[in-house]
Amino acid sequence: MASGGLTLRRYAAGRLLQAAPLLLGVVVVNxxxxxxxxxxxxxxxLGEYPAPPEYVARLRQEFGLDQPIPVRLALYVWNVARxxxxxxxxxxxxxxxxxVERLVNTFLLMATALTLAAALGVGLGVAAARRPGSGxxxxxxxxxxxxxxxxxxxxxxxxVLLFAVALGWLPAQGIRSVREEYTGLAAALDVGRxxxxxxxxxxxxxxxxxxxxxxxxxxxxxxxxxxxxARARGLPERLVLVQHGLRNAALPVVTVIGYNxxxxxxxxxxxxxxxxWPGVGRLLYDAIxxxxxxxxxxxxxxVSATVVVVNLLVDLLYAVLDPRVRY
Amino acid sequence: xxESLLEIEDLHTHIATPRGIVRAVDGVSLSVARGAxxxxxxxxxxxxxxxxxxxxxxxxxxxxxxxxxxxRLASRDLLALDDEAMRxxxxxxxxxxxxxxATFLNPVLPVGRQVAEAYAMRHGWPRAREHxxxxxxxxxxxxxxxxYHRFPHELSGGMRQRVVIAMATVCRPLLLIADEPTTALxxxxxxxxxxxxxxxRRELGMALLLITHDLGIVAEVCETVAVMYAGRIVESGPAxxxxxxxxxxxxxxxxxxALSVEETRPITRVMEGTVPDLAALPAGCRFHPRCPFxxxxxxxxxxPDLTLAPGHVAACWLHDAxxxxxxxx
Numbered sequence: 001m002a003s004g005g006l007t008l009r010r011y012a013a014g015r016l017l018q019a020a021p022l023l024l025g026v027v028v029v030n031x032x033x034x035x036x037x038x039x040x041x042x043x044x045x046l047g048e049y050p051a052p053p054e055y056v057a058r059l060r061q062e063f064g065l066d067q068p069i070p071v072r073l074a075l076y077v078w079n080v081a082r083x084x085x086x087x088x089x090x091x092x093x094x095x096x097x098x099x100v101e102r103l104v105n106t107f108l109l110m111a112t113a114l115t116l117a118a119a120l121g122v123g124l125g126v127a128a129a130r131r132p133g134s135g136x137x138x139x140x141x142x143x144x145x146x147x148x149x150x151x152x153x154x155x156x157x158x159x160v161l162l163f164a165v166a167l168g169w170l171p172a173q174g175i176r177s178v179r180e181e182y183t184g185l186a187a188a189l190d191v192g193r194x195x196x197x198x199x200x201x202x203x204x205x206x207x208x209x210x211x212x213x214x215x216x217x218x219x220x221x222x223x224x225x226x227x228x229x230a231r232a233r234g235l236p237e238r239l240v241l242v243q244h245g246l247r248n249a250a251l252p253v254v255t256v257i258g259y260n261x262x263x264x265x266x267x268x269x270x271x272x273x274x275x276x277w278p279g280v281g282r283l284l285y286d287a288i289x290x291x292x293x294x295x296x297x298x299x300x301x302x303v304s305a306t307v308v309v310v311n312l313l314v315d316l317l318y319a320v321l322d323p324r325v326r327y
Numbered sequence: 328x329x330e331s332l333l334e335i336e337d338l339h340t341h342i343a344t345p346r347g348i349v350r351a352v353d354g355v356s357l358s359v360a361r362g363a364x365x366x367x368x369x370x371x372x373x374x375x376x377x378x379x380x381x382x383x384x385x386x387x388x389x390x391x392x393x394x395x396x397x398x399r400l401a402s403r404d405l406l407a408l409d410d411e412a413m414r415x416x417x418x419x420x421x422x423x424x425x426x427x428x429a430t431f432l433n434p435v436l437p438v439g440r441q442v443a444e445a446y447a448m449r450h451g452w453p454r455a456r457e458h459x460x461x462x463x464x465x466x467x468x469x470x471x472x473x474x475y476h477r478f479p480h481e482l483s484g485g486m487r488q489r490v491v492i493a494m495a496t497v498c499r500p501l502l503l504i505a506d507e508p509t510t511a512l513x514x515x516x517x518x519x520x521x522x523x524x525x526x527x528r529r530e531l532g533m534a535l536l537l538i539t540h541d542l543g544i545v546a547e548v549c550e551t552v553a554v555m556y557a558g559r560i561v562e563s564g565p566a567x568x569x570x571x572x573x574x575x576x577x578x579x580x581x582x583x584x585a586l587s588v589e590e591t592r593p594i595t596r597v598m599e600g601t602v603p604d605l606a607a608l609p610a611g612c613r614f615h616p617r618c619p620f621x622x623x624x625x626x627x628x629x630x631p632d633l634t635l636a637p638g639h640v641a642a643c644w645l646h647d648a649x650x651x652x653x654x655x656x
Contacts, residue, residue: 226430228387228431229432230444233494233495234416235445235448236448244436247436248435323434324435324480
């Protein structure tokens, strides 16, 4: 399989090369959109206090806002190409440092939500497909419909009302407790407790999507001849279901989970805002309000790069799941 | 008389469809002796495959159900077994080989693993791997150690069918049901697969129930033949005798249409019509609308099995002692 590994590596390298012009496009379009949009970062930064015009001019010059847009764009692209994402107007910190810090928190939330969605969604879908038309199938359809229909920020507020306000079981805000200082395992558990509600809110829609897709995909797989052949060999139903059914049904499900990564990322912005989760979504929201252009551009660029990488990983995973796929 | 392995008595298998009950198997009785090869012949839609599936109590559709009859394997009543016990019979004592090896193999699992599964389930994994490699070698596949890890799409049609046969025989079944095992294959490969089935039968001492529409294959592989028409067996007996002196007009028609391809007969006989709708069978003999010798009695009464010679029976009024004169050929 040495040659197979080599072609796989070459394929991955090719895909990453293709990503370079794509990311350049992302940078240029985003830069122009933001530069042409109304709103002035300096004005926002100064707030309603009257500032001397000399000070405003100095700030403009310091931020490079006195230059014409094409020059600013060229400078920005040049800096990004060298790995410099610039400085935040609002935080006075390097954008890269700021975004990476927040991205870690977002990935923790997303990974938890996606794992939850995949586990529950696949389980529900398989159970529903086992007996189409049964009560369980109808229930799963109902849950899925609810999942599609309920906006996640509203679900987030419902969850807060129930589990944080009414029952008082779980914290409603932030990533760790403010009043206590935890270390080691206790700190991790504390983060875990804070993670439950936002992860649930974020995962519900994807759980519903994955459940529907798994059900359809399983029904298709289970009607194949090789399922009959597996049963004719006397394999226990559990093995037929997982080894032969789900193994074949997994392909479209994995694709959808992967390609929805970008949407989960977008969805996390709302959920992070509701729960005060210090993630990149929250940062994005704040950056937009503050007209913090470098941060905004940095987030969009890094998120785009992440989506490119995740999609590549999904395509590579395909080859692992389906031996017929070759690159 | 050799010891009987499989005994099917008055089997009725029905399929519920929106158009009504389809009597796919409608009173079939059939027996297979230990180590024997029996051919079950008929046009598509005659119920021959459903007879095979009934023996495994496993159907391609959830709408099919055995409603009446008895199926015994080595004097064990298969229809009385609970689901779990029946599951262990499948792939253990009775195995099945299917028509199209391309679709009956799981595309995402290595073939060796699929061969090993049935054995592993009964005796555990480490030994199953060895047995699977042995089974792959037994069906004549080269380099079974490496083949074990290959995927179905990497094999040719003939190799795939050998894998399917290895899958079925890995647990050394007493009975192998082969449902059109060569139909999807090239003619040259067909002969090889038939040779393989004959050899496995000898070497493993297993009985073979060969389901096919191809009389040539039956003549080559089987000692006994049963001809099915519209859910019933209309004629059965020793293969050489049935082929030499077919007693049922349907068998005669099948033989005539098969032989006319090879022999240069002046008249090519093709049977008119098609198998009747199994949800709405004609009254009397179910073959009478297509029968060239149809009599009044055929339209009214269903003919019983009538003995033509020892072991050779046909369900046709032409052989009723009261009706003088043999079948006109």
